[in-house]
Amino acid sequence: MKIESEIYKSYDLNKERKIELNDEIFKCLNKVEGVLNKGESLEKASKKKLQILKITLGMAAMKTGDTDWESFGLSKEVFENNETFSRSNDFILTVDERKIQKITTEDRESHWNCCRYNFAYNIIYNGMAAPSDQKQEAFSRYFEEFHRSNVTENIAIAATNAKIAKELCESSFGVVGGAENDSLFTAIKILNKFYGDYITSENPELDDRIKLDGMTLTNGMSVFLPEEIKENLGID
16 A cells, blocks of 8 residues: 555655654554444455555554654554454454465554654653643553642643653563663663652752753753753753
């Protein structure tokens, strides 16, 4: 498909184009699922083609589903739905056919792990608005915890995002300790410690260590920090 070709051959898709492609993918996916759900009389060969499309479109959705909380939530939903579908009696592709089409369990999990990792990356380096559904990934629980610490909403959102990014990055490696030597995971841990120190300090702007850490994160590591933190600490 033309959409999938652009996704997998382009290494520099910007956020706007990713969102456009993600929308197109879901339109196609909804059509495919609509036919499958009504297709009791479908021939076996046709059903297999549609099932392949269902899985590959879902994987493409994950490939473009790292731009914001809403697209990430849809990616998670697609992944979970496809895993349930692949274990059902309705899924008629053989093991060899799945390998040929590159839609095995390992292939699907690899796409989901990449989606989690890339979403964590975007949170840390680009910043991220809060999700409209704050139940996502326990966002509301962490947010309320930070907000009770008398910090502004923007800082609470950024600190919450950083906390969740750590969990997503770590889990994306699939094995305990797999993320320990990863540069993104290292940056996330440093950022989380910074937020903890900043939020618990009565006067962070007077703490030279916090100011130095903030400068290192912003200027040395190009990590996202809310403008009000940078202004408070005098970071250019």
